[in-house]
Amino acid sequence: MEFFIDTADVDEIRKANEMGLVDGVTTNPSLIKKAGRDHEETIREISSFINGPISVETLSEDCEGMLKEAEEYMTWGNNIVIKIVMSPEGMKAVRQLSERRIKTNVTVVFSPLQALVAAKAGATYVSPFVGRLDDVGHQGMDLIGQIRQIFDNYQFDTKILVASVRHPVHMLDSALLGGDVATVPLKTLMQLFNHPLTDKGIEQFIKDSKEWAGKALA
Ligand code: G3P
Numbered sequence: 001m002e003f004f005i006d007t008a009d010v011d012e013i014r015k016a017n018e019m020g021l022v023d024g025v026t027t028n029p030s031l032i033k034k035a036g037r038d039h040e041e042t043i044r045e046i047s048s049f050i051n052g053p054i055s056v057e058t059l060s061e062d063c064e065g066m067l068k069e070a071e072e073y074m075t076w077g078n079n080i081v082i083k084i085v086m087s088p089e090g091m092k093a094v095r096q097l098s099e100r101r102i103k104t105n106v107t108v109v110f111s112p113l114q115a116l117v118a119a120k121a122g123a124t125y126v127s128p129f130v131g132r133l134d135d136v137g138h139q140g141m142d143l144i145g146q147i148r149q150i151f152d153n154y155q156f157d158t159k160i161l162v163a164s165v166r167h168p169v170h171m172l173d174s175a176l177l178g179g180d181v182a183t184v185p186l187k188t189l190m191q192l193f194n195h196p197l198t199d200k201g202i203e204q205f206i207k208d209s210k211e212w213a214g215k216a217l218a
Contacts, residue, residue, distance in 0.1 A: 002024065002182075005025055026127075040076055043080070047076060050079075053081045057085075058070060061087075061089060063089045063093045070082040081124065082103065083104070095121045106123045106125070109129065110128065112147050115147040115150065115158075116150055118158065119158040124158065124159065125161040128140075130164050140164070144173070160178070165184045
């Protein structure tokens with residue numbers, strides 16, 4: 001399973017990248033707003049040090065506007081993925097971009113049939129939002145299993161990009177259910193390192209090594 005980082009904060013991306021945890025980046029208008037910087041400048045900076053795919057979301061509501069934005073975004077970096085919302089106009093745009101072999105990521109997906117529609121349009125990635133489903137009392141991860149089964153039944157190449165990931169159990173379930181990618185905030189990536197027995201084990205090794213080093217020097 002690939003790890004994408006779900007942020008437009010360049011410092012966070014650099015930090016995760018130094019730990020080898022960034023196979024790609026996803027952004028959206030809310031994350032750009034949170035980062036508080038110019039859209040183009042931010043994406044260009046991310047592209048300057050990330051080789052993996054960077055999802056950049058179109059803002060138009062009609063196909064023509066989405067395609068125009070896609071043309072512009074493609075000039076911002078070498079591995080830009082055009083992120084497009086699940087809608088009839090969005091799927092028109094995805095179909096045209098996919099015919100031109102331009103990578104796309106269909107976002108705000110909440111049902112298995114929306115994922116099927118995106119795959120049939122030729123999407124490179126589909127982004128089901130598991131955390132937001134949990135927020136309204138559904139089992140968000142059930143959606144991942146259903147999409148996996150549908151894509152496998154019909155040999156779709158569209159990758160399942162598990163989004164709205166809020167905690168490590170979402171990542172564990174994504175990996176167990178066959179999610180291709182999980183896009184994750186830095187906080188959740190950092191939580192992957194944690195285990196109380198690891199902390200205890202390291203503490204013991206340091207303690208023992210100090211005693212051993214003390215004896216060796218004596
Ligand atoms: O990429 C967008 C998606 O991950 C949203 O996450 O936490 O705002 O539901 P969240």
